[in-house]
Amino acid sequence: MSSVSETKAERIPAAQRREQILDAAAAVFGERGYAGATTDQVAQAAGISQPYVVRMFGSKEKLFCELLLRARQRLEERLSAALARPEVKALDKQGRKQFLGRAYVDLVGEADIVLPLAQGFLLGHDPVIGKYAREGFLVIYRLLRDEGGFTPEEVRDFLAGGMLINTLLTLQMTELYGSDETARELLGCAFGEKIDIVLHDAGTAS
Amino acid sequence: MSSVSETKAERIPAAQRREQILDAAAAVFGERGYAGATTDQVAQAAGISQPYVVRMFGSKEKLFCELLLRARQRLEERLSAALARPEVKALDKQGRKQFLGRAYVDLVGEADIVLPLAQGFLLGHDPVIGKYAREGFLVIYRLLRDEGGFTPEEVRDFLAGGMLINTLLTLQMTELYGSDETARELLGCAFGEKIDIVLHDAGTAS
């Protein structure tokens, strides 16, 4: 394990550092949103200096776009891979839908893909990021419809469930799981048996 | 009608001014989010000076909380009133659900209630606003469950649909209705016959 107290970051290849920053950025932007997060917070989370973050990506906006792109790609891969699996292909529609739903919840637990996406969806007003986010959303819609063989209404319902999950996460409703009965009921029926995944903030290991 | 070019706002009662500011804030925060919006933008939208906005509400944060509270109350009233109507009570569950869905879309068209709420749901990390937003969400959940007589799963599905609508709005997906076939399909099946409501930004009349 790396020491926590080092004041200068070790010298590592740019490509690797890039990934580290993207991971850190996913966590920070995912929690605080684009406007609410600072490049300095990202830098601290990544263990480097703020100017280096900016230098690596050119600007805060470009960093966020990279993040959105990466998150979208991972989501695409995941859904695509799930739909391509033989056991899944063998299921009926209803079964495939449920399987996809669980795959989405899995994604939530593994890395900070979902949160940055959710934050991006709020930025429709931004000329650059908004365009990006809309396109990404539509890519996922088409993937589900075409590769999944679902009707528009079915895709809509699936997306709707995803948006509820996103909302509960960004709201940090999980904080109330232990103390509020209503929250527990809602979370339970939104996340199903996979509820445990979201119940503890998993510290991101490097 | 009031002249647009006046450089000083006319002297009006504080209570009335308050409402104006809240209306303006709903539009600005709804579009740009809490962190992304400035008190100066709110002030300009309301036709007054930036310090006056701050003075009236104490701080940006308090203004936003007021906004959230007001939005929540209006949503509550609306849903509650809809559920209390005799024609609605006479409907079966499925019918009530559909009616509520349309009532929600109506709300989108009438005033800026939905957008600020949606933006608030992204602020779970904020100690003050997050608490507020979570509570509001749960209030609506309970209202639907108890006054509507729905099961948790039914309420979940209703809320999910609402979150999809929120997302499409904050994404400004409606911008693509005219130019992108996929977007048209998605919007069509998310908003149903009420799609017209969201297709033109209605300028807020005073």
Next chain:
DNA sequence: GTCTATAAGTGGATAGAC
């Protein structure tokens, strides 16, 4: 590849006049 120093700009909030 990474940092320190810092410029330049923005935004929330306060003070006090009218």
Next chain:
DNA sequence: GTCTATCCACTTATAGAC
């Protein structure tokens, strides 16, 4: 009830050293 002036903190981005 409303404004002008202004302070101060914060944030992004640049320059240049190591």
